[in-house]
Amino acid sequence: MVGLTRVPGLLFGGDYNPEQWPEEVWAEDARLMAEAGVNLATVAVFSWSRLEPRQGEYDFGWLDRVLDLLHAHGVAADLATATATPPPWLVREHPDVMPVNADGVRLEFGSRQGYCPSSPVFREHLVRLTTAMATRYRNHPALVMWHIGNEYADHTLECFCPESARHFREWLTARYGDVDALNAAWGTSCWGQHYTAFAQIEPPRTAPGPVNPAQVLDWRRFCSDALLELFLAEKAVLRAITPFVPITTNFMSILHGLDYWKWSAALDVVSDDAYPDPADPESHVAVALSYDLMRSLKQQPWLLLESAPSAVSWREVNVPKPPGMMRLHSLQALAHGSDGVLFFQWRQAKYGPEKFHSALLPHGGTATRGWQDTLRLGQDLRKLGELAGAETKAQVAIVLDWESWWGLEAPESMPSNRLKLKDLLLAWYRPLHARGVAVDLAPPGRDLSGYRLVIVPNLYLCTDEQAEALAAFDGELIVGPFSGVVDAADQVHEGGAPGPLRDLLGIEVDEFWPLQDGVTQDTTAGPARTWAEWIRLVDAEPVASYEGGELHGRPAITRKGNVTYVSCLLDDVTPVLAPLLGGLDHVDVPEGVEAVRRGGHLFLLNHTTTRQQVTLPRPGTDLLTDTALHGDIELAPRDAVVLRIEGDK
Helix, strand or coil: CCCCCCCCCCEEEEEECHHHCCHHHHHHHHHHHHHHCCCEEEECCCCHHHHCCECCECCCHHHHHHHHHHHHCCCEEEEECCCCCCCHHHHHHCHHHCCECCCCCECCCCCCCCCCCCCHHHHHHHHHHHHHHHHHHCCCCCEEEEECCCCCCCCCCCCCCHHHHHHHHHHHHHHHCCHHHHHHHHCCCHHHCCCCCHHHCCCCCCCCCCCCHHHHHHHHHHHHHHHHHHHHHHHHHHHHHCCCCCEECEECCCCCCCCHHHHHCCCCCCEEECCCCCCCCCHHHHHHHHHHHHHHHCCCCEEEEECCCCCCCCCCCCCCCCCCHHHHHHHHHHHCCEEEEEECCCECCCCCCCCCCCCCECCCHHHCHHHHHHHHHHHHHHHCHHHCCCCCCCCEEEECCHHHHHHHCCCCCCCCCCCCHHHHHHHHHHHHHHCCCCEEEECCCCCCCCCCEEEECCCCECCHHHHHHHHHCCCEEEECCCCCCECCCCCECCCCCCHHHHHHHCEEEEEECCCCCCCEEEECCCCEECCCEEEEECCCEEEEEEECCCCCCCEEEEEECCEEEECCCECCCHHHHHHHCCCCCCCCCCCCEEEEEECCEEEEEECCCCCEEEECCCCEEECCCCEEECCEEEECCCCEEEEEECCCC
16 A cells, blocks of 8 residues: 555554553553554544643653554554544633534534534644644654544534634635625525625525525535645644655545545545445445445555444444454455455443444453454455555446535435435446446546446536546446536526536436336336436437336437436346446356455455355465365355456456
8 A cells, every 4th residue: 555565465453542441451452463463553533632631731651652562562553643523621711613503503512523624723723733743753663654533524514603604705705706706606696695795605504495505515515625624734734744654534435525536635545434234235235336436536545444343333223243244344345445454443442432332352352253253354364465555447437526416415406305326326336246347436527538338327517527528438428317407506507408418418308307206117128216307319319218107208218329328217227237348347246246356366255144156257366265266166155255366467
């Protein structure tokens, strides 16, 4: 992994919170980490109140001893700047540091992420602590990576306080220059909202009725940018004092609130927290999609920074992982490009909201099933060290744009509130995943020339530049419904949908035709739900048509040259995909078995509870068992092979 070459092989470990334990426990922790093969620990994430118990008074001694102990046992540190939650003294001295919700209620201290992203007081104290941390530990031999904040936007995405309003107006001024440009972009002549000064603008707090969707869209942009400014303030300190230490923060898979394309450009290492639900037999598909996003953000290996050894503590029912699933989920992350597997957390907590969240070292200690799983995974990761740094080559890309997502899922004033981007992404990803076809995700403006097939599940907000980038692609292109509807200001394109995609698709959308819950619209390509469209052909050819109802006989799927348009949400998009998959690299596997190529290796992961037979495309050596395999092999339930393919690199 870029920047972590000081730790050879794959990374293994997790969050370590020694401040929750008596110091005499630390030596046992370090000894057991070494026994398990742990080589990286995330330290000090929520330690601000212990490191700075009073303003300007630091207590680094305990952290010094922890880092020295870890280093002595061969464990490196992903050292947090400890700024994820402000200390009580800061909140009590400056109560306006705490965030305010859309109803004007200031939230209370007592959880985590209790801060207003726009607060200059919070930023001042945050930068001071980061400076002290970087200065003290810049030469510590355990330090291999900095960890800023923690799971940004998990609890605090937005704040509606006066300081946030000021910051929002500053952001709007930079974006539009003058208030007339803002009025034009926001369409403020609607409902009498015309502004004569930026000072009149407030965040989209709770109002008597629907709030201007253009204002809400800009608010979504601002909130993502405001948190990024907070991150960048710390990054500037760390880069100045420790220029050669890589920097990360932990993403949260496919998160609606933050534009991860923009955020990832600020990271040296993309890292992710992923918690697939053991009770959901399809969860491995959704998490695979999020892993492919992590790999695609910087088009290089990434790091799974948090996962659960077994049960979590925050679902309505927290089901544990059955035997084999922890290992299988960990191998899946490696298959999709992670250079390691880390967990929350090392030692299971004795108190607090996460006391029942599983850990590498459970409450019952080394006599538990969980500890045996920890030991086995450590052994497996040592066998797989050659995977570190290996890349994935995909021939298919799925386009994901955050601003379009924010516009699509505006809370009010849409033709249907049932269109959810994650559902649209999964509808196309699922059949590709089942066939072992490698998939990248891409922003609409990225160069797509290296792919043979590009899928745009939805591009509600589409600019001329984005349309031009798609038109320049000369491979097979699929565009999903409700695309090309509005511009960057959330204003409907002249002539209606598909706006700047009209020439590319060769169709016009006469009317959106959302479907009520439970209603099925048949097509010659299969049943559709949720959404349909009344479209007119310009110079495209019909591929499938609607059957029955008011849309009977009208085109449902069209094609112009190498471009396919799907105007509805099919239950199964396989009929659309199948003709386009010929010649793509894939592996035929039974249902529930996942096949993933990474570099010169093939992962076969059995997510079912029964034995499965797979025919290997080529012979190779299973790194987990050091066994030569060829032809037909059997995979035990929740088991896997990691095959080094002969002749591949």
